[in-house]
Amino acid sequence: MRKKTYSESEIREAIKNNRSVRQVCFEIKLKQAGGNHESIKKFIKSNNVDISHFYKTTWNKGRVFGYFKKRGVILADGGFKSPLLYSR
Numbered sequence: 001m002r003k004k005t006y007s008e009s010e011i012r013e014a015i016k017n018n019r020s021v022r023q024v025c026f027e028i029k030l031k032q033a034g035g036n037h038e039s040i041k042k043f044i045k046s047n048n049v050d051i052s053h054f055y056k057t058t059w060n061k062g063r064v065f066g067y068f069k070k071r072g073v074i075l076a077d078g079g080f081k082s083p084l085l086y087s088r
Contacts, residue, residue: 005029011043019055 006014006028014027021040022032030036044051 008047011040012047012049015040015044015049015051019053021054 010028011024014024018024018027021037024040025032025036030040043049
């Protein structure tokens with residue numbers, strides 16, 4: 001197990017000044033990896049840190065990106081045509 005590169009006060013300050021777990025990881029110079037995200041979430045939960053200022057949803061939830069929309073890959077019901085994904 002690696003030694004932590006941040007102190008409790010640094011992580012509290014990072015949580016207070018940012019709006020997502022990703023931004024917190026960036027500020028305390030952690031790699032954008034799932035284990036680091038889980039560590040931050042675990043810290044927040046175990047120390048009852050206020051995260052009411054965090055974003056409530058992912059930035060791309062429900063978005064359809066231009067390339068797939070133009071090619072007719074995305075269907076009206078939200079599904080997709082998998083053969084068209086391979087024809088790039």
